[in-house]
Amino acid sequence: MADTPPSPPLTLRDLNRATLARQMLLAREKIKPLRAIERMGGLQAQWPRPPHIGLWSRVEGFERDHLLALLRRREAVRASMMRGTLHVVSAKDYVSLRPALQPMLTRGVMSVLRDRMKGIVVDDIAAEARELLAKGPATFEHVRDALATLHPRADARAMGYVARLNLALVQVPTDDDPWGFPVSPAFAMAESWVGEKLASADTLEALVLRYLGAFGPATASDVQTWSGVQGVKEVMETLRPKLVVLRDERKRELFDLPKAPRPGADAAAPLRFLPEFDNLVLAHTDRRRFVADAHKKRVYLPGLRVAPTFLLDGFVAGTWSTERTKKDATLTIDPFEPLAKKARTDLEAEASRLVRFVEPAATAFTVRFAPAR
Numbered sequence: 001m002a003d004t005p006p007s008p009p010l011t012l013r014d015l016n017r018a019t020l021a022r023q024m025l026l027a028r029e030k031i032k033p034l035r036a037i038e039r040m041g042g043l044q045a046q047w048p049r050p051p052h053i054g055l056w057s058r059v060e061g062f063e064r065d066h067l068l069a070l071l072r073r074r075e076a077v078r079a080s081m082m083r084g085t086l087h088v089v090s091a092k093d094y095v096s097l098r099p100a101l102q103p104m105l106t107r108g109v110m111s112v113l114r115d116r117m118k119g120i121v122v123d124d125i126a127a128e129a130r131e132l133l134a135k136g137p138a139t140f141e142h143v144r145d146a147l148a149t150l151h152p153r154a155d156a157r158a159m160g161y162v163a164r165l166n167l168a169l170v171q172v173p174t175d176d177d178p179w180g181f182p183v184s185p186a187f188a189m190a191e192s193w194v195g196e197k198l199a200s201a202d203t204l205e206a207l208v209l210r211y212l213g214a215f216g217p218a219t220a221s222d223v224q225t226w227s228g229v230q231g232v233k234e235v236m237e238t239l240r241p242k243l244v245v246l247r248d249e250r251k252r253e254l255f256d257l258p259k260a261p262r263p264g265a266d267a268a269a270p271l272r273f274l275p276e277f278d279n280l281v282l283a284h285t286d287r288r289r290f291v292a293d294a295h296k297k298r299v300y301l302p303g304l305r306v307a308p309t310f311l312l313d314g315f316v317a318g319t320w321s322t323e324r325t326k327k328d329a330t331l332t333i334d335p336f337e338p339l340a341k342k343a344r345t346d347l348e349a350e351a352s353r354l355v356r357f358v359e360p361a362a363t364a365f366t367v368r369f370a371p372a373r
Helices: 012-022 033-039 050-056 064-072 091-117 122-133 140-150 156-166 190-194 204-215 220-227 232-242 293-299 341-358
Strands: 076-080 086-090 169-172 186-189 244-247 253-256 272-274 309-312 315-325 328-335 364-369
Touching: 012 204, 033 050, 033 064, 033 086, 033 091, 033 204, 050 064, 050 272, 050 341, 064 076, 076 091, 076 190, 086 091, 091 156, 091 190, 091 204, 122 140, 122 156, 122 186, 140 156, 169 190, 186 190, 204 220, 204 232, 220 232, 232 253, 272 341, 293 315, 309 341, 315 341, 328 341, 341 364
Parallel strands: 328 364
Antiparallel strands: 076 086, 076 169, 169 186, 244 253, 272 309, 309 315, 315 328
């Protein structure tokens, strides 16, 4: 049998379109929000509102109450996950993937706190916080106060941080906050909240497969960038027989799921608005897949903030923001470069729909373009 000729290298646009397809950004899809959350590999949720916007841009007919209902029914959870940041994930994915993240979370605590760990024994603090939270959900202000009473000479905030990332916890949604969570939410033990034990076996392979389904084709370095987890390269080698191995124009080896969509560079990509911290612009080591080098400083901001952005032809072409004054809501579009007339018209129409979703209590809505810089 003749050897199969090697596939041509994937271009930047090929990679762009492949990930857009998985992230449901080539077309809004008729899909249940819970399934969408899993397909996307979770939604970063540093603030309560962005996951709703992320789903609005991807799921046909999505409404804010759809996600709120999932959170309140405990089918989805908001918790510290990849890179130690808050994500909304399905309860099923939390149970199966969270154990693979714990070594990374523990290392992160030690790296951040350093000298502030004086007098703090991690296992003791985790055990004391677990005993406290076993009585029911509590805010971390309450947890820190209790720990400070037990250890008056230790750094109370450091102890709270140790407990927060060394225990499997979820945030408790409320019924009276429009986006589901107050500024200082209560936390609950995850297994008690979702009613299921965390996976006991090593789940790093499952984490890698979830990533490839959401963001591939990708390198081992990409998976580590998204997850923060070490040891990915070895797992990729173990999974190699089950994966498709490709190459890009830089001759890097890329891994992918055999049946994952790769629609090609010519696939049409409609404009889309993305929220702050959207994982689309955070999930790869080479961020040129979506953000040109010239625009990085306007997307990746000081203080580890990530701006809300919009896509034109599949690439980030600018940022956006909203402002609310009494009953008036304004969405401002700030493009990186001058826009063609059609792009401007289409952006204005989509922004008009978005501002009504983001500020439903307003009675007057305005879309404006920022002055050219």
